Amino acid sequence: MKEYRRRVLDKMLLDRLEAKGAVVLEGPKWCGKTTTALQVARSVLRMDDPARRDSNIQMSEIDPQRLLQGEVPRLIDEWQIAPKLWDAARYEIDSRGEEGQFIFTGSSVPVESEEITHSGTGRFTWLKMRPMSLAESGESTGEVSLSELFKAPERIEGVNPIEIDELAYLICRGGWPRAVGMKEKPALEQAFDYYEAVVRSDINRADGVQKNPERVKKLMRSYARNQGAQVAYTVLRDDIAANDTDSISEDTVASYVNALKKIFVVEDMSAWNPNLRSKTAIRTADTRYFTDPSIAVAALGIGPKDLVNDLETLGLLFEALCVRDLRVYAESAGGEVLHYRDKSGLECDAVIHLGDGSYGLTEIKLGGNRLIEEGAKNLITLSEKIDTSRMKKASFMMVVTGVGDFAYRRPDGVYVVPIGCLKE
Incomplete structure (x- = not known):
């Protein structure tokens, strides 16, 4: 396994987690979003895991809150696969009343969906990650x-x-x-x-x-x-x-x-x-x-x-x-x-x-x-x-x-x- 290389975004991610309930880490595929998020995450949900993808999507339809349970910050990787997780996370953040609950990573902006009803204002903050400088x-x-x-x-x-x-x-x-x-x-x-x-x-x-x-x-x-x-x-x-x-x-x-x-x-x-x-x-x-x-x-x-x-x-x-x-x-x-x-x-x-x-x-x-x-x-x-x-x-x-x-x-x-x- 490669040794982790420091990213400029590392400190920014920690600062944002102290300020908001969730951080949305966006950027192109292969730029290192998941690896960087894993340095601070205490639990992980990989939505694109082939072995669990279908069951995770099904659970996001039935009981999305269940997928959000785990030590925090909880990393929700490739979250856009199940857009209902967005509103569920917003509700969890309000219910828990604490910052630094989730890190959402994604390599695409989700297609416009009726399943997302809240902008996330006040609960989410966004960071853009790019390939390495x-x-x-x-x-x-x-x-x-x-x-x-x-x-x-x-x-x-x-x-x-x-x-x-x-x-x-x-x-x-x-x-x-x-x-x-x-x-x-x-x-x-x-x-x-x-x-x-x-x-x-x-x-x-x-x-x-x-x-x-x-x-x-x-x-x-x-x-x-x-x-x-x-x-x-x-x-x-x-x-x-x-x-x-x-x-x-x-x-x-x-x-x-x-x-x-x-x-x-x-x-x-x-x-x-x-x-x-x-x-x-x-x-x-x-x-x-x-x-x-x-x-x-x-x-x-x-x-x-x-x-x-x-x-x-x-x-x-x-x-x-x-x-x-x-x-x-x-x-x-x-x-x-x-x-x-x-x-x-x-x-x-x-x-x-x-x-x-x-x-x-x-x-x-x-x-x-x-x-x-x-x-x-x-x-x-x-x-x-x-x-x-x-x-x-x-x-x-x-x-x-x-x-x-x-x-x-x-x-x-x-x-x-x-x-x-x-x-x-």
């Missing part, structure tokens, strides 16, 4: 803390252990806990297995509608080509139609994308809307991302050598890896990651925005002095546009790089941080 999988040294950057340190230090070949491998391997520590060949196969499961069956679980596997593949391939872009469903539709003998409607594309969101394969990024000194029009479309860059790799059918030989695609998928890691690190500080772009073309790849209104501006560049200089210039230009009489000044500006030897603070105050040095 590089700090969690042990590839980042963790010498630079994202949360510490909000204190604007005068000096940062870090040595990047990741060369370009390893970076390409880490993008292709992804953050799947099962793949971490494996030899290269089987590790790389994990993302392809995940992709095949999504195409063949998992996407159909999201809404109970059978989908054409070939069209799912074409959509995911189009999504992979548009990582980090603000493209409409019409663009995805036209891209798919160019390689499909049959026509496909925009509504069909939207339904497929929504199904991928429900099983946490896709996690688009919302736009940031700051107060600006000028009346610059800000683009508000979401930016397209998979929850892990390895899904894009699998959809495109490529590997590490392909990325090293195609630096444009490597840069595109490196950005997706950074977004995954920044989301993990930002969430631990109670923040979210947003995207900025205005009609003039000025862009900021990632804005880490905290609940108290503090924020950091981040550009993502594969590496090289020219790209770092370009990223720093963009950040400074954006920071000068912000009306600091109506909102806070940026806590920090950072260029995250893939290659490059060191983490450091530039004379203009912009931090340059290799992703191999960053942590929460």
Whole structure:
């Protein structure tokens, strides 16, 4: 049995259990939800256990409270298989009058069901788990803390252990806990297995509608080509139609994308809307991302050598890896990651925005002095546009790089941080 690797979510889970009757731990399959929940659970109900699945579902119809009995916190794994457990848990929480009763884990949002009559407000709290960041999988040294950057340190230090070949491998391997520590060949196969499961069956679980596997593949391939872009469903539709003998409607594309969101394969990024000194029009479309860059790799059918030989695609998928890691690190500080772009073309790849209104501006560049200089210039230009009489000044500006030897603070105050040095 593999040794448990610390997850950023560990402390957050404990904190939430102290605050609410139940924690709903959501995220894609294979990202480690059950393993993490088992570190604190005192009893377990596995709804997807093949030996007991049918009897558990039957019991959830007859007497759901019986399935909830056990030492607390009680883990209800893949709870969406029996939606009636939701209202039963809500009733139990009210009856017991204590916090930390249940952990619900699930790899899909349940299909709309009349069996769920209560939202869970006041009793449930939600946590989203993602595949491992590089700090969690042990590839980042963790010498630079994202949360510490909000204190604007005068000096940062870090040595990047990741060369370009390893970076390409880490993008292709992804953050799947099962793949971490494996030899290269089987590790790389994990993302392809995940992709095949999504195409063949998992996407159909999201809404109970059978989908054409070939069209799912074409959509995911189009999504992979548009990582980090603000493209409409019409663009995805036209891209798919160019390689499909049959026509496909925009509504069909939207339904497929929504199904991928429900099983946490896709996690688009919302736009940031700051107060600006000028009346610059800000683009508000979401930016397209998979929850892990390895899904894009699998959809495109490529590997590490392909990325090293195609630096444009490597840069595109490196950005997706950074977004995954920044989301993990930002969430631990109670923040979210947003995207900025205005009609003039000025862009900021990632804005880490905290609940108290503090924020950091981040550009993502594969590496090289020219790209770092370009990223720093963009950040400074954006920071000068912000009306600091109506909102806070940026806590920090950072260029995250893939290659490059060191983490450091530039004379203009912009931090340059290799992703191999960053942590929460």
